[in-house]
Amino acid sequence: MAIMNVNPTRMEMNRLQRRLSTASRGHKLLKDKQDELVRQFTKLVKQNQDLRKKMEETLQKGMQGYVLASSSIPDYVLEEAFAIPLDKVTLDVQSKTVMNIEMPVLNEIYDDEKSEDRFSYGFMATTSELDLSLNNLSSILPLMLKLAEIEKSCQMMADEIERTRRRVNALEYMMIPQLEETIDYIERTLDESERATLTRLIKSIDVIEAGED
Secondary structure, three states: OOOOOOOOOHHHHHHHHHHHHHHHHHHHHHHHHHHHHHHHHHHHHHHHHHHHHHHHHHHHHHHHHHHHHHOOOOHHHHHHHOOOOOOOEEEEEEEEEEOOEEEEEEEEEEOOOOOOOOOOOOOOOOOHHHHHHHHHHHOHHHHHHHHHHHHHHHHHHHHHHHHHHHHHHHHHHHHHHHHHHHHHHHHHHHHHHHHHHHHHHHHHHHHHHHHHO
């Protein structure tokens, strides 16, 4: 590690010691932040895995039911059944702060009060399999939004972990060792200077005493 280009004075050493103290405190805070980010990230990844599995199972059930229902319902009846949507929904995007990271919060908002009717079609030409299928499929939207929210949060947190890791490493392996070596160099230089001064002083005293004799 290269020593910093400084004047080897006691004032400079005191200044570097203050910088070292600040860097050490900063390193501890960043390391604690990194550990907490990793903990939060691991928690989010687990939530992401569980939610993705639940969404895939729900989607599979919904599609299986739809395939079964459509096999016994004429195509024109299906087209008429879905010609007019029962509800209109929009996406509301908000944010929340976690470990100083602005993470997204996604929610669905229905334009009007949600209809009390569960389906937008009559029951005479359709089957219960279609009803069950649409029940499963309609529950996917909240799951999809939550999954998108968590996956985006994981990405943002992973980026923050990487930035924090680089800062921790810069302090731990570059700045702090460089400050320590520079302080040690100044201390050695000052000690040598003091010894040289003391030696000259002793010689001067000896010369004076010899002259007096």
